[in-house]
Amino acid sequence: MRKPNILWICTDQQRWDTLSCLGFSGAKTPNIDALAQKGVIFKNAYTQSPICTPSRSSFLTGMYPIAHQVQRNGNSHFPPHLKLVPAIFKEAGYHTGLIGKLHLSAAQNRIEMRPDDGYNEFYWSQHPNPDWPEGHDYHNWMVEKGVDPLKAYAHAHGAIYDGVDTSVHQTTWAKERAQDFMRRSKDKPWMLSINLFDPHPPFDPPKEYMDRVDPDSIPDPIFAKSDIEHQKRFVGVDQQAKVAVDPTIPYHPAAAAKSEGQSHDTPPASYDAKRIRAAYFAMIALIDDMVGELMATLDETGQRQDTLVIFMSDHGEMLGDHGLLYKGCRFYEGLVHVPLIISHPGRFEEGAKSQALVELVDLPSTLLEAAGLPAPCQNQGKSLLPLLTGKSDLDSHKPYVLSEFFDALGFPGGRGSRGSMYFDGRYKLNVYHDAGEGELFDLENDPQECNDHWTDPGYQALKLDLMQKHFAAMMVVSGAGPRRIADF
The missing domain is CATH 3.40.720.10 (Alkaline Phosphatase, subunit A)
Structure with missing residues (x-):
């Protein structure tokens, strides 16, 4: 064949x-x-x-x-x-x-x-x-x-x-x-x-x-009023959009015209x-x-x-x-x-x-x-x-699946953030390692990821379990270097 x-x-x-x-x-x-x-x-x-x-x-x-x-x-x-x-x-x-x-x-x-x-x-x-x-x-x-x-x-x-x-x-x-x-x-x-x-x-x-x-005909962005405050927790975590903007606020071209430096890397x-x-x-x-x-x-x-x-x-x-x-x-x-x-x-x-x-x-x-x-x-x-x-x-x-970010974007004011994700099909754990922050979402009950349980007292046992699984998963794929050709 x-x-x-x-x-x-x-x-x-x-x-x-x-x-x-x-x-x-x-x-x-x-x-x-x-x-x-x-x-x-x-x-x-x-x-x-x-x-x-x-x-x-x-x-x-x-x-x-x-x-x-x-x-x-x-x-x-x-x-x-x-x-x-x-x-x-x-x-x-x-x-x-x-x-x-x-x-x-x-x-x-x-x-x-x-x-x-x-x-x-x-x-x-x-x-x-x-x-x-x-x-x-x-x-x-x-x-x-x-x-x-x-x-x-x-x-x-x-x-x-x-x-x-x-x-x-x-x-x-x-x-x-x-x-x-x-x-x-x-x-x-x-x-x-x-x-x-x-x-x-x-x-x-x-x-x-x-x-x-x-x-x-196109659905509006996924947005909850709490998102503005929620994203303030991650102000020091690298993102091309510097701050969260309420997409439901009526658009004003005059305000947009003052948005300097916008490009394919810098959003308005x-x-x-x-x-x-x-x-x-x-x-x-x-x-x-x-x-x-x-x-x-x-x-x-x-x-x-x-x-x-x-x-x-x-x-x-x-x-x-x-x-x-x-x-x-x-x-x-x-x-x-x-x-x-x-x-x-x-x-x-x-x-x-x-x-x-x-x-x-x-x-x-x-x-x-x-x-x-x-x-x-x-x-x-x-x-x-x-x-x-x-x-x-x-x-x-x-x-489970994994995703990572480590100093991936070079731009003025970036801090070289390191973050990683562990997702088991229901629970998603996002850890922003250098910022001491994270997120925990239950996508079965919250598919739009609007309810973060990172600090929720009722989710701390689950969070600890997911953190251990996440750490183990990352260590397993961290790499072993060149191929082994000898037993000692």
């Missing part, structure tokens, strides 16, 4: 509750829904970090952040001793390609320094704004089409605005590069990573997609929550159209049955929940609960919805086992293949 092609689509900062196939109002994702009908959707998938680089380092190595130690965005380089999944596939004879972000090391005013990533073809684009040196493939593509990137993005300022036309959008670039790669590679096994920037802020869908979205202090959420869902609608066209290309080239497809995101987005925008050292569902769909018609279950707790760190062992390749000794994930093939209970995988 031919080894499967791998089409690995990873969005950036997409929440789990953005797919219409899971019943979320306002979402327009018919093509992603169709992909789920041809595979398994994991309803309880969690990221190992709410920040890009540590999360990507985990799902590309099969290691938890505390083990791989790539904890920061903006680090100087990626450690050369760590083995990346695409490099393993390349060594096994696969033709490999990357379109979009790699984001394993710093990419500020430079093309990212490549480790031994294993990609034969490398079409790199960190984010769409034209502030990069030569080698930014999205900009090269725009120039090929006769478009000046500087003029196209001259209006691109702030946290929300009308994006460039669909015909020259970064998602369209990724689609076209992917279609070309798949057509050229059909005679040999291939692995293609498409790492989109959207729906990461700024919120800038093309106007035609923004016009398709009814802001009133005052904002129109409905408009931002509509723009976010519009960006996802554009991604959904891309997914549909890529699946059509697989069908046209006769490769659909030979291709394992993953659709996922590296982490989520607060989107106004609990008064916060963007991301940081927090572990609310909007940040750590991510979409995950895996499809391979004829080989995997189809139209199945798994309730199992799973983690992105499980993906390397899943892909390698599906391709009949051994996992490296560094691997800490647990393969999902038995669930995908119907050989084990679709709703049972792990007793």
Whole structure:
């Protein structure tokens, strides 16, 4: 049997509750829904970090952040001793390609320094704004089409605005590069990573997609009046939004205009929550159209049955929940609960919805086992293949999931916060280690995470039990270093 092609689509900062196939109002994702009908959707998938680089380092190595130690965005380089999944596939004879972000090391005013990533073809684009040196493939593509990137993005300022036309959008670039790669590679096994920037802020869908979205159809942010005071407890814990803002307060453009320095990393202090959420869902609608066209290309080239497809995101987005925008050292569902769909018609279950707790760190062992390749000794994930093939209970995988933050964001006033999460499917324990604070939520009775039991006298025995389990779980995955080759 031919080894499967791998089409690995990873969005950036997409929440789990953005797919219409899971019943979320306002979402327009018919093509992603169709992909789920041809595979398994994991309803309880969690990221190992709410920040890009540590999360990507985990799902590309099969290691938890505390083990791989790539904890920061903006680090100087990626450690050369760590083995990346695409490099393993390349060594096994696969033709490999990357379109979009790699984001394993710093990419500020430079093309990212490549480790031994294993990609034969490398079409790199960190984010769409034209502030990069030569080698930014999205900009090269725009120039090929006769478009000046500087003029196209001259209006691109702030946290929300009308994006460039669909015909020259970064998602369209990724689609076209992917279609070309798949057509050229059909005679040999291939692995293609498409790492989109959207729906990461700024919120800038093309106007035609923004016009398709009814802001009133999208649920309001999860917010309780107590959130403002609650977030004051964590004022010293790193978060891109410095303070919580009541998203129910009527929006005043004049106040928003005074919100200085807002960008894709710095959210505005005052904002129109409905408009931002509509723009976010519009960006996802554009991604959904891309997914549909890529699946059509697989069908046209006769490769659909030979291709394992993953659709996922590296982490989520607060989107106004609990008064916060963007991301940081927090572990609310909007940040750590991510979409995950895996499809391979004829080989995997189809139209199945798994309730199992799973983690992105499980993906390397899943892909390698599906391709009949051994996992490296560094691997800490647990393969999902038995669930995908119907050989084990679709709703049972792990007793808990973990997520971490350690000095992940570099910005003025940051303290290098360290936090971690332990979630057993009902109780979620968040510990902000350097701040002496934490949170304890019962998601069975409080799925919106509005009632924190950290200091509740009636929950102290449970809190102690979860703290012990959390500590033990983190120690188990902390890493043992090089492979043992002797008994003494």
